[in-house]
Structure formats: C-alpha cells, structure tokens
Amino acid sequence: MRTRLIIVFLVPMTVILLALGGAYALSVARSIQQEVSNQQLADLGYFLTGARQSLRAANPAVVEGELERYSELYGTRVAVFDRSGMLWAAGGMRPESVNEEMTTRIGLALSGRRSDPSLAVLPWSLGETVMVEPVFDDGNVIGAVMIAESSDAPRGEILAHWALLVAVCAVVIGLLVFAVFRLARWVLQPMMRVDHAMAAIEHGEMDARIADDTGPPEMRRMIRLFNQMAEEIERVVSRQREFAMNASHELRNPLGALLMRVEYLATGLDERWETDVEKTREEGRRMSRILDTLLNMARAGQQDSSFAVVDLVELVRGRVAAWREVAAERGLSLVVDAPAPVMSVTDRTSVESALDAVIDNALKFAPTGSRVDVAVGSDAERSTISVRDRGPGLEPEELEMVTSRFWRSARDQNVPGSGLGLAIATDLLSGLRGSVEVSVPEGGGLCVALRLPAGEL
Structure with missing residues (x-):
C-alpha cells in the first residue's frame, strides 16, 4: 500500500518536473547559441565597411591590421575573401585552414546570399561556429567576410546552466520524496494502527483501541467505527465468558446435590437397581466433567x-x-x-x-x-x-x-x-x-x- 501510494504521487510529479526541466534546458541552449550568433553578426557588420574599403583600394593592409588585433583579442579567426574566393586579408587564419564547409559558405556569400550560422541544440554536438557575409559595392558583390569561432565558450556556459538545473531538479525531487513519504505516513499510519489493533484483538487483547485524533477525516471516521465494533465484540465475548463461568458455577451445586440424592436413594434400593444407579452416577460424573471443562475454557479465554x-x-x-x-x-x-x-x-x-x-x-x-x-x-x-x-x-x-x-x-x-x-x-x-x-x-x-x-x- 505504501509503495503504491508513493508511486501514484511521486512518479507523475517527477515526470512533469523532468519534462519541464528538459524544455528549459533546450531553451537555455538555444538562447545562448542565439546570443553568440547575434554577436558574430554584429562583428561581421563592423568589418564589412573596412573590407569594402580594402577591396575597393586593392590594398589588404587597410583592414588586415584590424583583423589581426581582433583575432588576438578574442581568439577568433576572421578573414576577407575577394571576388574570386581567394583569401584577401586574415586575422588568425591561413589559406590551408579553409575547409570544405567554409568554401561552400564563401561561395554562397559571393553569390549574394547570406549564410546561416551552423547552430546545434546540444552542446556536445557543437563544432566551430562559422558565419559569412557578402561585401556589396553599388549593389555588386566584391568579396566576403568570414568569422570562425570555437564553441568552447558557449558549450561551457550551456553545461554550467544545465548543471545548475540538474542540482535544482535533484533538490526538488528530494523535497518531493520527503513530502510524499510524510504524506504516505500521515495517510497510512492510522491504517497501520487499525491493523495492529485487529491483530491484538485476534490474539485475545479485547481492550485494544485506536486513538482517533490523527489521519485524514475519512480514516478518523473508520477508526471510530472500528473502536465501536471492538467495544461491542469485547462486550459480547465478555458476556459469553461470564455466562459460561456463571452457568458452570451455578450448575455445580444442584448437580452435587443431585448426586448426593442419588447416593441416598441408592441405600434404600435392592441389588436389582444397582446397574441403573451406577449408570446414573456415571452420567452425573460425566456432567461434572463437562462443567469443569466449560469452566476451564472460559478461564483460558479470559487470561492474558x-x-x-x-x-x-x-x-x-x-x-x-x-x-x-x-x-x-x-x-x-x-x-x-x-x-x-x-x-x-x-x-x-x-x-x-x-x-x-x-x-x-x-x-x-x-x-x-x-x-x-x-x-x-x-x-x-x-x-x-x-x-x-x-x-x-x-x-x-x-x-x-x-x-x-x-x-x-x-x-x-x-x-x-x-x-x-x-x-x-x-x-x-x-x-x-x-x-x-x-x-x-x-x-x-x-x-x-x-x-x-x-x-x-
């Protein structure tokens, strides 16, 4: 009963808590990744002006120094590519480090399309975040600017939030377990007392009763009814035992007197009646044994x-x-x-x-x-x-x-x-x-x- 009650209360609450916690964890991961993406877009917008000026002047030095300082300061690789897709100016990036994914994004940018950030929901699936923006000059694409940033920082932030969430969920589940156990004990303790009282009555403790001042109202009513039933059983059993004892005591005297009268009458009878007199004596003695047995049974049932x-x-x-x-x-x-x-x-x-x-x-x-x-x-x-x-x-x-x-x-x-x-x-x-x-x-x-x-x- 206790196990079923705990399961009924605890399992649904735990499932709901885990579902809400999981939704919140995914929301936190998306929020952090979106914040990183917005920051990269802002940085790309800052470098677009310098890249345009550098490409129009056909001088990589116009923007290269700024790219290198940014890369050293934030540990991020930044590069400008010309209209042919060749590396024009870079900060922390070499031509051989441009992989296939970057080449694809650069091609999309040079065609005039902005590439979407490679965001993932789960932190352990995050790789390097790459964003590429086209550089326009009088409506024509003259190059592209790319930012490639490691995912270690957002991954660590996501995992920190998740660890805090797990700790909070563990504390809440612990409190739920404590509350459910207290509730189960509050509900079941009166039932346990009823069970113990019934076992005591079964073993002859007819005075066993239960305090009816604890537990739910429904249990209190049941306990009051049980106490009334126990009192009635004790009264009936007590009256039965008293009747057996009183009947045994009361019948012994007239039975003794009857046997004495039989012996007295036997003295006036001849030998022809000896057999009948002996049978009468034996029946009297048998009745006496039955009364003794009934008295012993009543006493045995009365003793604790x-x-x-x-x-x-x-x-x-x-x-x-x-x-x-x-x-x-x-x-x-x-x-x-x-x-x-x-x-x-x-x-x-x-x-x-x-x-x-x-x-x-x-x-x-x-x-x-x-x-x-x-x-x-x-x-x-x-x-x-x-x-x-x-x-x-x-x-x-x-x-x-x-x-x-x-x-x-x-x-x-x-x-x-x-x-x-x-x-x-x-x-x-x-x-x-x-x-x-x-x-x-x-x-x-x-x-x-x-x-x-x-x-x-």
Whole structure:
C-alpha cells in the first residue's frame, strides 16, 4: 500500500518536473547559441565597411591590421575573401585552414546570399561556429567576410546552466520524496494502527483501541467505527465468558446435590437397581466433567497471554511427571523423547494447558499396558510437541472433525470425556499463532502434534 501510494504521487510529479526541466534546458541552449550568433553578426557588420574599403583600394593592409588585433583579442579567426574566393586579408587564419564547409559558405556569400550560422541544440554536438557575409559595392558583390569561432565558450556556459538545473531538479525531487513519504505516513499510519489493533484483538487483547485524533477525516471516521465494533465484540465475548463461568458455577451445586440424592436413594434400593444407579452416577460424573471443562475454557479465554522464552523440553518433562501417577493407575507408561533443549517464545501457561488436554486424551484411549510417547523437536520455523498413543486411532475421514467441540467417534461413546480436549488445545494454540495437527502413525494409534513458532512472535 505504501509503495503504491508513493508511486501514484511521486512518479507523475517527477515526470512533469523532468519534462519541464528538459524544455528549459533546450531553451537555455538555444538562447545562448542565439546570443553568440547575434554577436558574430554584429562583428561581421563592423568589418564589412573596412573590407569594402580594402577591396575597393586593392590594398589588404587597410583592414588586415584590424583583423589581426581582433583575432588576438578574442581568439577568433576572421578573414576577407575577394571576388574570386581567394583569401584577401586574415586575422588568425591561413589559406590551408579553409575547409570544405567554409568554401561552400564563401561561395554562397559571393553569390549574394547570406549564410546561416551552423547552430546545434546540444552542446556536445557543437563544432566551430562559422558565419559569412557578402561585401556589396553599388549593389555588386566584391568579396566576403568570414568569422570562425570555437564553441568552447558557449558549450561551457550551456553545461554550467544545465548543471545548475540538474542540482535544482535533484533538490526538488528530494523535497518531493520527503513530502510524499510524510504524506504516505500521515495517510497510512492510522491504517497501520487499525491493523495492529485487529491483530491484538485476534490474539485475545479485547481492550485494544485506536486513538482517533490523527489521519485524514475519512480514516478518523473508520477508526471510530472500528473502536465501536471492538467495544461491542469485547462486550459480547465478555458476556459469553461470564455466562459460561456463571452457568458452570451455578450448575455445580444442584448437580452435587443431585448426586448426593442419588447416593441416598441408592441405600434404600435392592441389588436389582444397582446397574441403573451406577449408570446414573456415571452420567452425573460425566456432567461434572463437562462443567469443569466449560469452566476451564472460559478461564483460558479470559487470561492474558504472557510471552517469554520457554524451554519446551523442561515444560514437557514437568507435565509428564504430573501425569505419571494417573498413567500408572491405568496401567500405562509415559515416555519422554527430548534429547536437547528446545526454546520458543510463547505463553507457558497456554502451552501447559494444551499439553494437559492432549495427554489426558491419549491416556483415555490408550489400551492398558501400552506406552504413550511424548516427543519434542524443532526446525527452522516450528517447534513441535507430539503425543502418540497406541489406541484404536481414527478413520481418515474423522481426522478433520477430531478438533471440533463435543465431537466423539461413534465407537468411543462409552469412553469417559466431553469431547472438548483437542478443541481446547486447538483454541489455545491458535492464540499463540500455533496449530494442532492430528495424524494416524504407522502401527496404529493417534499422534497429536502441538506446533509453535520457533522464533519471536
């Protein structure tokens, strides 16, 4: 966006400036060359009288001394030619220095025509400037006067003007670049703040807002609307979390009372009702687990992530140690495969909560006497914590649904749980710019990988 805005403003202005500068440069070159041509014409007019007198008197000495003084003073070659085109008198010019172009111009002058100056527009294409005027006597051409002057002086003057013009254009373009960058920053800075605020809200910072006192009026209006939208989202999310927490708290007491009443009633029933009572107890315990999970989800969504450098190997070893007793009660073994420290800039609490949910899920489905492997690895972009069990696994078409909330495989309906474990892990990892990947490894079971950014977020 910044690049496009700079191009839209800067390129047209630069093109216009270069076009005007080029036109001005050509105009300066023509003006200087015209000034030189006018000066030569004036000098030729001065020498015409002396040349006429010299030719009429048949005495070159009448004008030759004046031609030599002029040539020495200005470094210009001046010559008078007679009616036959032969050199009559000269200042700084020899007969052998008369080239073909000069001969052509002299012939035109002796025929009564004035020759035009050999002017060029570009200074590096300028050669020697030659002008020839016929000498008339009573309407008859009796000779010609020629001035040949080097172009070094006008060329240097033109190049000096052009250098000054280039310097001015460079300064103007620099000012334009500075102005366009400031304008782009003034226009885009509010948009960048909107982008940062949206990213903050995406990561759970619901209180992110934008100051609406800078930028163009249109952006200020958009920022005000964004702040209003953010406030509404924060209010809705807050009410959802409060509802989940309040519902979980409020339902725990009547559920506890209901389970106690079931136990009380069970004491008055004979053995025929034992199966039904046990099913009622299990449903009550399942409802209690669902309420605990909902409460944990509400709390996890409410907490602010605190990012810091975390050794994932140390984190995994700590959580596995906490779950080993549960695994032992179920006849399972937890094995950690993490040979070297793996560092990541992340939120420790969120990663621990997600790992707990995945380990809990693995212990539920792993058959007694099997092993659950927890491995830690990393590459240039990602750090990975993988938990692999050797349970029944899932069908390929079920892998996409396993992280959905309350989803349970049809063959696992009798396994205790709420179907929220992997959904909680997915929500927690998404807030850390990570992801949860579920796959079926060779040998059966299920492998759940928690992938986290390896560098700073």
